[in-house]
Amino acid sequence: MKGRILAVANQKGGVGKTTTALTLAAALARMNLKVLVMDLDPHACASVHLRYYPDSVELSAYDVFVSPEEEWPALWQKIRCRQDEQIFDMVPASIRLSELEGDLRDRVGKGGILKMALELVREEYDYIILDCPPHLGLLQINALVACDLLIIPIQTDFLALHGLKLLFDSIRLLNKVLPEPVKYRALATMYDKRAGACRRVLELLGKKMGGNMFETVIGIDTRFRDASAFGKVVYDIDPHSRGAKGYENLAKEIVALL
Ligand SMILES: Nc1ncnc2c1ncn2[C@@H]1O[C@H](COP(=O)(O)OP(=O)(O)OP(=O)(O)O)[C@@H](O)[C@H]1O
Ligand SMILES: [Mg+2]
Known part of the structure; x- marks a missing residue:
């Protein structure tokens, strides 16, 4: 079976996209699955997290978008x-990804470049995870077009739903031209069960999203920040932490889903 492509996106910043992409990748890899993470954010947070510094990276995700198809295999x-x-493969990002809109201005079919390019490596993986930047644009469109499942991390705070309309507007637009509608699941993150506001937001999210919500809820856990400070994922520093268990459950849900 071809690898399933998971896009992690929400144009709201700091909601746990990169943490989800990297920790989920590690959780899936710990289940002996082959995983590739692609950093599509010009800020390169996922890359820097794993100690791939954009200054020292010669080739990056950017090159996939601007290289001719015949150069893709190499x-x-x-x-x-x-x-x-x-324990998983990584394609680092480059600040040049921020110039992509201009570089590809006149390119026909530019929303489908990533989907085509990923076809070449899909067979080698069980899951390919795309970490998206916190804004709408060509990179996010490419990820939405390419993915089999869109994971929308939503921070369980009172502004959680603010801005989501934009994301759903772009999904609706894409659905008009794609052969199948974009499949998505929302993931509640940074949940603090002691906070009444968090509990209310989670309840509201459940009502809004209905069946399009993961059962797994990712709790707030300081170990995520500790892990990124060490250039590691949470399994390397505390595999029994609440955060580690949360993403383990998410990985199991995803494997059962697709
Ligand atoms: N469940 C959690 N509990 C506590 N801290 C978390 C949790 N998830 C993520 N964080 C922390 O919150 C911060 C933002 O997370 P992250 O970088 O994953 O968000 P993002 O959506 O990718 O941000 P951006 O939009 O800037 O790309 C990081 O410092 C991360 O360590
Ligand atoms: Mg990020």
């Missing part, structure tokens, strides 16, 4: 990285 061999101790 490019895929060069842009996938794996350091010692890393």
Whole structure:
């Protein structure tokens, strides 16, 4: 079976997209599944988290978008990285991704570039996870077009639903041209069960999203910040933490889903 492509997106910043992409990748890899993470954010947070610094990265996700198709096979061999101790492959980002809108201004079919490029490596993986930038644009469109499932991390705070309309507007627009509608699931993140506001937001989310919500709720856990400070994922520093267990449950839900 071809690898399933998961896009992690929400144009709201700081809601746990990158944490979800990396921790879910590690959780799936710990289930002996083959995983690739692609960092599509010009800020390169996922890359820097794993100690791939944009200044020292020669080839990045950017090159996939601007290289001719016949160069893709060789490019895929060069842009996938794996350091010692890393249990999944990674394609780092580059600040140049921020210039993509201009670089591809006149390119026909530019929303489908990533989907086509990923076809070349899909067979090698069980899951490919795309970490999206916190704004709508060409990169997010490419991720939505390519994905089999969109994961929308939503921070359980009182502004959680603010701005989601924009994301759903773009999904509705895409659904008009895609062969099948974009499949999505919302993921509640940074949940603090002691806070009444969090509990109310979670309840509201459940009502709004209905069946399009993961059962797993990711709790607030300081171990995520600790892990990123060490350039690691939470399993490397505390595999029994609440956060680690949360993403383990999410991985199981995803495997059961697709
Ligand atoms: N469940 C959690 N509990 C506590 N802290 C968390 C949790 N998830 C993420 N964080 C922390 O919150 C911050 C933002 O998370 P993250 O970078 O994953 O968000 P993002 O949506 O990718 O942000 P951006 O929009 O800037 O790309 C980070 O410092 C991260 O360590
Ligand atoms: Mg991020």
